[in-house]
Amino acid sequence: MNKGMAVSVVVLLLLSPVLASAGPKGKGYTLxxxxxxxxxxxxxxxxxxxxxxxxxxxxxxxxxxxxxxVDLRAASLTSYDxxxxxxxxxxxxxELAVVGSTEQADGRRVGAIWPxxxxxxxxxxxxxxxxxxxxxxxxxxxxxSDYQSTALLGLNAQGxxxxxxxxxxxxxxxxxxxxxxxxxFDYPGAQSTVAEGxxxxxxxxxxxxxxNRTHGFVWPPSGQFTTFDVPAACGTAIADTNEGGDLxxxxxxxxxxxxxxxxxxxxxxxxxxxxxxxxxxQTEVFGLDERGNIAGRFDTATGRHGFLGLQHRRARKR
Numbered sequence: 148m149n150k151g152m153a154v155s156v157v158v159l160l161l162l163s164p165v166l167a168s169a170g171p172k173g174k175g176y177t178l179x180x181x182x183x184x185x186x187x188x189x190x191x192x193x194x195x196x197x198x199x200x201x202x203x204x205x206x207x208x209x210x211x212x213x214x215x216x217v218d219l220r221a222a223s224l225t226s227y228d229x230x231x232x233x234x235x236x237x238x239x240x241x242e243l244a245v246v247g248s249t250e251q252a253d254g255r256r257v258g259a260i261w262p263x264x265x266x267x268x269x270x271x272x273x274x275x276x277x278x279x280x281x282x283x284x285x286x287x288x289x290x291x292s293d294y295q296s297t298a299l300l301g302l303n304a305q306g307x308x309x310x311x312x313x314x315x316x317x318x319x320x321x322x323x324x325x326x327x328x329x330x331x332f333d334y335p336g337a338q339s340t341v342a343e344g345x346x347x348x349x350x351x352x353x354x355x356x357x358x359n360r361t362h363g364f365v366w367p368p369s370g371q372f373t374t375f376d377v378p379a380a381c382g383t384a385i386a387d388t389n390e391g392g393d394l395x396x397x398x399x400x401x402x403x404x405x406x407x408x409x410x411x412x413x414x415x416x417x418x419x420x421x422x423x424x425x426x427x428x429q430t431e432v433f434g435l436d437e438r439g440n441i442a443g444r445f446d447t448a449t450g451r452h453g454f455l456g457l458q459h460r461r462a463r464k465r
Contacts, residue, residue, distance in 0.1 A: 176441070178422055181453040183207040183215075193442035193453035194238045195387070195434035200455045203442060204240050204434070212236070214247055227261055229286055237261070239301045239344075239387075239434075243269060246299040246308060249288070256296035258289035258310060266306075273306045276327035291322065291329070301344040301387065309342035309351055321353055334364055334372055343396075344388040344435075352394060354384040363396060377409055377417065387435040395435040408432030408443055422454055432456075 188209030214227035214237035227237040234250035294312035311319040321342035334355035342353040349368035363375035363385035382399035392413035408420030422445035434442035441456040
């Protein structure tokens with residue numbers, strides 16, 4: 148179905164928030180649990196946020212994987228499913244679009260751009276060298292030839308998009324689209340590279356794999372790749388960044404091999420993010436807004452749940 152299919156409902160019926168203090172493993176944040184109503188599905192993940200968490204973007208499992216957004220102010224849910232595709236992801240949002248990926252009938256994964264507002268003409272200009280003609284409505288699908296699949300994972304306010312393409316051996320190469328020009332790239336020497344976020348100045352962040360270990364990377368437009376690792380972790384992934392230079396993502400704890408979230412601020416402060424509660428088995432951070440608020444998911448023995456993390460100075464009752 149197309150982006151225009153929005154269903155207005157009462158907020159309390161749309162998503163179920165459960166406030167919980169983050170405690171020492173999330174100092175400075177208040178974490179709120181968000182689940183899709185059980186009448187729609189289960190296993191909710193939040194991938195990005197906008198405007199202090201008033202607009203949430205994610206995926207949930209029903210009879211298939213459904214991509215969705217929630218506008219808490221308007222009390223509405225919008226579907227980003229593409230036709231009858233079984234797998235749909237909406238992973239990043241800016242003023243211009245929502246981006247993600249969908250699975251076609253032949254099982255091939257392709258990137259998807261859902262223009263927001265009146266931005267379709269803007270996308271026609273930015274994508275002209277790649278796509279001479281855009282569909283008049285609905286999502287814009289991008290299938291990078293010579294690769295098994297394409298996923299769009301991040302974008303900025305001016306319409307630069309990043310993501311990854313998959314090789315036949317299931318490893319990945321990063322991609323960036325700026326001004327209609329497509330660049331496929333690899334972190335030097337890496338077995339696999341995924342681009343996750345891009346700032347207005349063109350700085351790209353993401354994750355690479357080398358010798359079977361994951362590391363975060365930051366790649367400024369006029370500089371060299373730099374590696375970012377959470378200290379003492381056995382693996383680090385960067386999922387998003389903001390214009391202030393903050394980073395957010397997940398790391399693997401050595402020993403337990405559990406995955407936990409983190410925020411690394413522009414002033415070099417590392418904040419571990421673990422959703423509070425003794426039954427939490429994993430926490431991941433995927434989205435980061437300009438004020439440092441976060442979105443992600445956590446797992447328990449009984450399911451997967453989305454969460455929104457507001458910094459305490461921004462936290463407020465709903």
